[in-house]
Amino acid sequence: MADPTETDAEDVNELIAFRIAEQDFCFNIMSVREIRGWTPATIIPHAPSYVRGVINLRGAVVPIVDLAARLGLEVPEPTARNVIIITQIDGPIVGLLVDAVSDILSASAKEVQPTPDVAANGSEFLSGIITREDKMIRLLNLAAILPETVVAAA
Amino acid sequence: MSKTDELRTTFFQEAEDLLEQLTDGLEELSCGDADPETVNSVFRAVHSIKGGAGAFALEAIVRFAHRFENVLDALRSGELAMSGAVLDVLMRSSDHLTVLLETARDGTLEEDDPAGEPLLAELMGLTGATESPADSTDEVDFTPMTMALDDLSGPGPSELRFHIGFRPHDALFRSGNEPVFLLRDVCALGEAEVQCDLSGLPDFDSLDTEASYLAWQIALQTEASDSAVHEVFEFVDGLCDLTVDQDGVEPLPDLPSLDPPSGPGADPEESAPTPEPAAAAYPPPAAATAASPAAASPEAARASGAARPEAAGKSAPPQPVASTIRVDLHRIDRMINLVGELVINQAMLTQAVKRDGIAQGSDADVGLEELRTLTRQIQDSVMAIRAQPVKALFQRMSRIAREAGSETGKTLRMVTEGAATEIDKTVIEKLADPLTHMIRNAVDHGLENAEDRIAAGKTPEGSIRLSAAHLSGRVVIEISDDGAGINRDKVREIAEEKGLIAPDAQLTPNDVDNLIFQPGFSTANELTALSGRGVGMDVVKKSIQSLGGRVSISSEPGDGSTFSIVLPLTLAVLDGMVIEVGGQTVVIPISAILETMRVPTEQVFQLGTNNAVVRLRGAYVPIVDVGAVMGYRAPVAPDGEHVILLVETADGVRAALLIDAIHDQRQVVIKGLEENYGQVPGVAAATILGDGRIALILDPSAIVGHTGAGGGAALSTPLAAE
Incomplete structure (x- = not known):
């Protein structure tokens, strides 16, 4: 599967940056369809714990992935202040539950450093690291965080 | 899509309409109420197909259609008398033409057509008496005009001379147009002489600076067509006086390529030496296609039992053209979603x-x-x-019945009723396979052979009736035969032999009949060419159920059997029961629910450690705790607070679903879970409730199967959604 966060053909990529549990993450903005507030989701039976359920996005049934849970971070119960980033990667539309959207960055492929080899939980979902104003922003590998059922469906 | 592809698509779409017209006509002929117009319409249909096929160089179709057409022509002119034998050949020819067109559409049409050879010979045999030596060579003479697709833009080079008068109105200038550009465009078409006509110019004193006084005369020598000249002025249409006179006397040739499917047919028509008694019989191309929607109304009247309104319909003036349009299915689906x-x-x-x-x-x-x-x-x-309308489907079934009849050597008559009944297109498409199977079964197993029929005091010709009707928001399709009916003793014997029922089971005649829907059941003693392909009635039942429908059988020994299929009108909505279980609102398809009741506590018995059964009218039915199976909550002990839904799964297994409460019963719009998430065990699809939240539509078969009660059915059989 082609990774939309690594479109090296373009020199500079626009990235959307957001926060989860006091950590900064980003991915290619071309995958973002829209950003909306949190609405309660309908539970899907037998779904992985990081799948919050499905919501109604103007008639489409869209699953919500709790990124904090997916990345092994602390998972508070979502409130109205939480944000869902609706993404579309190779077909399926998936909502990502995050704490807040913080910025939109431009970064060239050269600026992306490889992820340091640590045994940290969740590092398999990162495809690199970008530095901005002393902050370390983790570049998410979107394809890797999708639930298996979605990957199978795509 | 390229232009050629588009034209091809149009050709096959129109061919479908024409085939329908052909089948209709032949059916009328077989009913014996043929009038000359019927033969004409059949002839025209075949002729138009031939013309269109010629344009796409589909040689096998052209060759076959040509022979077919010759026979029809002989019929039309009275050289050949209509008879049962002739009709039989015509019917089979029509079937073969359908097959040829289908293979052509799939792109697998071969240059020669071995399967059609015997039919071709038969067709030639029919016209043999009237065939002159010249006729036998007409295949060579018939040179269909293959379209030169790059020629679509206009006719070939020929110098034309136009006189163009152009007088702009005030409005032309006010709307920001500039005559200079128009004149420049005209000059670009060829050699032009432009003269300005100043005669309209008033005295300087009375000149209105905002008004238009000038006019131009242009003499244009060009290779471009009349339409190209008009095109230049297209955007100022109505804003000027424009006259375009053409004095090169050479008239423009008709553009046959603009109407590919039927247009080119007109040319072979003239070159073919086929006798053409009435030139007027060749219709304007549009009339041929308009005839099929119009035919639906007599069809409907026939279904309601009115006595043959066709005769009246036929003498009526031709229907106005363009009563239908073709729309891309995606657009409609989008609209349905919205x-x-x-x-x-x-x-x-x-x-x-x-x-x-x-x-x-x-x-x-x-x-x-x-x-x-x-x-x-x-x-x-x-x-x-x-x-x-199910008409096209029914026509296909008639063809299948005829094929099955000739393969088994049984003569039969296929009657269709209610062909105008309308069902969702997707349902129609998905009905084709199960119906084919049932029709084949009816011919193969239902109808007796001629000797047995005569011995039973019936006509030697068997009859199969296929009908469709709307019944309280649902569609009922029935397939009846007047055969021997279900041989219940034999069915029972086989079921016992295969271990489907206990030898001492008490069964009503209807229960016995329904055994044929059990997986692993097949009544045919030997594997015939028709049925016995490893597909049984259980598969038919499953595919009907996947459409949200039910199938049942009623049989009268000696008088035949009737299969009834009850279907929802559309796949986009579903009759559902909105229930609550474990704090979640979910929907269960009503088609699966047999009964609802409060838990009859005194009838609940424990079986093993974790399982319970409920006794309903003497039968023990396993209780399935939906909340636990779906993981909504821990298993609960059934008590009087809970509700039981008695369901029957696709495999015919009964189970009692234990739920918390029933909220509502309503139609829900089916939304797929698959495109964005994937399959969920036990969940068929999703829907959106009045509060905007999503509710899952559960699949009772999968839920029951999950517990093992259903004999280990696969854990998710998703409903066809959207």
């Missing part, structure tokens, strides 16, 4: 208004009520767009 949204939105609005305590009878309340009515009407109309 209307689904509208319905949900309207429901949410209603709830919001109620919650905010707006008085009943207030303007807002009344307006909302009107909105609701309108929304429902829009929804119905949009659904109706997707609906199509």
Whole structure:
């Protein structure tokens, strides 16, 4: 599967940056369809714990992935202040539950450093690291965080 | 899509209409109420197909259609008399033509057509008496005009001379047009002489600077067509006086390529030495296609039992053209989705208004009520767009019955009723396979052979009736034969032999009949060419159930059997029961539910450690705790607070679903989970409730199968969604 966060053909990529549990993450903005507030989701039976359920996005049934849970971070119960980033990667539309959207960055492929080899939980979902104003922003590998059922469906 | 592809698609679409017209005509002929116009319409259909096929160089079709057409022509001119034998050949030819067109559409049409050779010989045999030596060579003479597709833009080079008069109105200037550009464009078409006509110019004193006084005369020598000249002035149409006279006397050739499917047919028509008694019989191309929608109304009248209204219909003036349009299915689906949204939105609005305590009878309340009515009407109309008459499907089934008849050597008569009944296009498509199987079964197993029929005091010709009708929001399709009926003793014997029932089981005659739907059951003693392909009635039942329908059988020994299929009108909505279990609101398809009741506590018995059964009318039915199976909550002990839904799964297994409460019973719009998430065990699809939240539509078969009660059915059989 082609990774939309690594479109090296373009020199500079626009990235959307957001926060989860006091950590900064980003991915290619071309995958973002829209950003909306949190609405309660309908539970899907037998779904992985990081799948919050499905919501109604103007008639489409869209699953919500709790990124904090997916990345092994602390998972508070979502409130109205939480944000869902609706993404579309190779077909399926998936909502990502995050704490807040913080910025939109431009970064060239050269600026992306490889992820340091640590045994940290969740590092398999990162495809690199970008530095901005002393902050370390983790570049998410979107394809890797999708639930298996979605990957199978795509 | 390239131009060629588009034309090809159009050709096959129109060919479908023409085939329908052909089948209709032949059917009328077989009913014996043929008038000359019927033969004509059949002839025209075949002829148009031939013309279109010629344009796409589909040689095998052209060759076959040509022979076919010759026979029809002989019939039309009275050289050949209609008889049962002739009709039989015509019917089979029509079937073969359908097959040829289907293979051509799939792109697998071969240059020669071995399967059609015997039929070709038969067709030639029919016209043999009238065939002159010249005729036998006409295949060579018939040179269909293959379209030169790059020629579409206009006719070949030929110098034309135009005189163009151009007098702009004031409005032309006011709308920002500039005559200089127009004149320049005209000059670009060829050699032009432009003269300005100043005669309209007034005295300087009375000159209005905002008014237009000038006119131009242009003499143009060009290779471009009349339409190209007009095109230059297209955008100032109505803003000027424009005259275009052409004095190169050479008239423009007709553009046959602009109407590919039937247009080119006109040319071979003239070159072919086929006798053509009435030139007027060749219709304007559009009339041929318009005839098929028009034919639907007599069809409907026939279904309602009116006595042969066709005769009246035929003498009526021809129907006005262009009563139908072709629309891309995606556009309709999109519209259906949007209307689904509208319905949900309207429901949410209603709830919001109620919650905010707006008085009943207030303007807002009344307006909302009107909105609701309108929304429902829009929804119905949009659904109706997707609906199509089952006619084409029925015609295909007639063909299959005929094929099956000739393969088994049984003569039969196929009667269809209610072919105008409309069902969702997707349902129709998915019905084709199960219906084919049932028709083949009816011919193979249902009908007896001629000797047995005569011995039973019946006509030697068997009869199969296929009917469709609307019945309280659903569609009922029935397949009846007048054969021997189900041999219940034999069915029982086989079922016992295969271990499907206990030898001492008490079964009603109807129970016995329904055994044929059991997996692993097949009554045929030997594997015949027709049935016995490893597909049984259980597969038929499954595919009908996957459409949200049910199939049942009633049989009368000696008088035949009737299979009834009850289907929802569309796959986009479903009759559902809105229930609550473990704090979740979910929907269960009503088609699966046999009964609902409070838990009869005194009839519940424990079986093993974790399982319970309920005794209903003497039978023990396993209780399935939906909340636990779906993981909504821990298993609970069934008590009087809970509700039981008695369901029957696709495999015919009964189970009692234990739930918390029943909220509502309503139609819900089916939304797929698959495209964005994937399959969920036990869940068929999703829907959106009035509050805008998503509710899952559960699949009772999968839930029951999950517990092992259903003999280990696969854990998710998703309903066809959207």
